[in-house]
Amino acid sequence: MTRQLTGSPAAPAQAVQAPQRRGRWSGRTRRDFFVFLALALPNLALIAVFTYLPLVNNMYYSTLDWTLGSTSATVVGFDNYINFFTSSDAPQVLGTTVIFTVVTVGGSMVLGLLVALALNAKVRGTTFARSAVFAPYVLSGVGVGLVWLFIFDPGYGVLSWLLRGIGQQSPQWINDPQLSLVMVIIVYVWKNLGYCAVVYLAGLQSLPKDVMEAASLDGANGFRRFMSISVPLLSPTTFFLLITTMISSLQAFDLIRIMTPLGNGTSTLIYEAYLQAFGAYNRAGYSAAISVVLFAILLIITVLQLRFVERKVHYS
């Protein structure tokens, strides 16, 4: 559409304009320079102050022994990092982060692909189902967390009622650290799988139909076509989802905060950074060090994405 429009009228317009432009080059350039600054500077300044400056400040704070609210701080170099990695917190927090990220990413991608296949069926109602499945992704994590906390409630939740129906006792989802993590993971996957499903659906709908037909004429059944054609051809989508869901899982906060405020068994890096600074401890320097570790991990993932995107997902 746009290409057709640019074709004819643009060329003569440029031809007419060219000599005119050259004549008042310097005045226009100078004016454009200030126009650009007037238009872009407010946004750029805000990004500089509230996105870039905090990165620098975080690194500085991470070298301090500093209680939030206190006016004095001592420079301690890398002590906060050393303390974190040598404390008993580190294996706990890093382990929880890895489990949470791997299971939520894997879970929402696999279930997302299955839901995408269901949405790709040639039946009525797929448009509504697609919206419904995507909806939890845009809802408040706090609201969603409360709704599921009620469902998981060992006393009066629907789940405990269902379990009683088959003669089982409801497990103590809140008090048992391991079950808390399972609970938060389930809800996180529920909230995010719609995103994966919709992205996978777009991928499925763009698969070349002729290849599919050729395979089915050759006698490949649905499952075989899915495994040998769809899955490999979807690899760019899979890679994109892997990166984006991994980055958002590493930043998951709302559900953890509302479902398990103490972070008992669910304290990932981001939650530990929050608890250390704003929980009971007020250890600002220590919290900043954990934030820097998290940022480094996110940076590595982003760089890996940029490096591998060309190599791994080429299928044309």
Add this chain to the structure above:
Amino acid sequence: MSTLSPVSPNSATGVGTLKAPDAGPELPAQRDRPFSRANLVQTLAGGYIPLIVATLVVVLPLLWMLLSSFKQPGEIVTTDLKILPQGLNLENYHTAMTTVPFARFFLNSLIVTTVGSTVKVILAILTAYALVFVRFPFKNVIFVVILVALMVPPQVSILPNYILIAGIGGKNTLWGIILPGLGTAFGTFLLRQHFKTLPGSILEAAEIDGAGHWRRLWQVVVPVSLPSIATVALVTVVSEWNDYIWPLIITDRPETMTLPVGLTLLQNSEGNGAGWGILMAGAVLVIIPILLVFAALQRYIVAGLTQGSVTG
């Protein structure tokens, strides 16, 4: 990025047009005997059942929230589960509103979302226009700066931003909630990508007519970009409304709390079995507005949030 682009033409623009010719060879095969038992079973098992299951898994918890918000403590604190409430009893909503200043939270959320989103959308339009249509020496460097900002997670910045905002007196103020999020990398990026696809001819025509940048922006570029601007606006509204970690940290007095933070306050005071109905009423008040916006305008929201998957 460029490798992902083969996906885009088909899915973004070709869905409608490609389907028509492709449906041709497939349909006759399927319609051999449309009402045969084998065909019926296959349609149900392969089509409708997975679809219905997926939809129910999403809808049922939300429906449960709505139903429970009308239930009295006696209907919830019981081992004998009743699915429907006895009546449309609004007492939980009343209790939620009086236990904590819920109307205030709602108003605060409304102000933060409206002001924050409006400013962000305007900043995004201005910056994207400058990046695409105004001559400037370091435009590519600036674009990279914005791209990198897009990748910096806001969660990593909460401690430094807290110290900064609290230091200039922004704790427990609405501007303190709004200010740090105002710079917009996402909106700028999305609108820049869109502005680049606009035909140069329409702007040149306006330029020949003597229109300056300001008029070209508002009378030419903005009117033809309304769908993209709507996408940016809606995604921004959703994220401002749901934003939790920053308002949670920068407010500790009810007067300036937003809905999600206020809900945490309600959770602390009603965190026993009998309080579930009240908490569900609170959850309804947070969730339903966005659900309604999503139901009405989901096309734009889905397009904005899945950006990058099809465009690279």
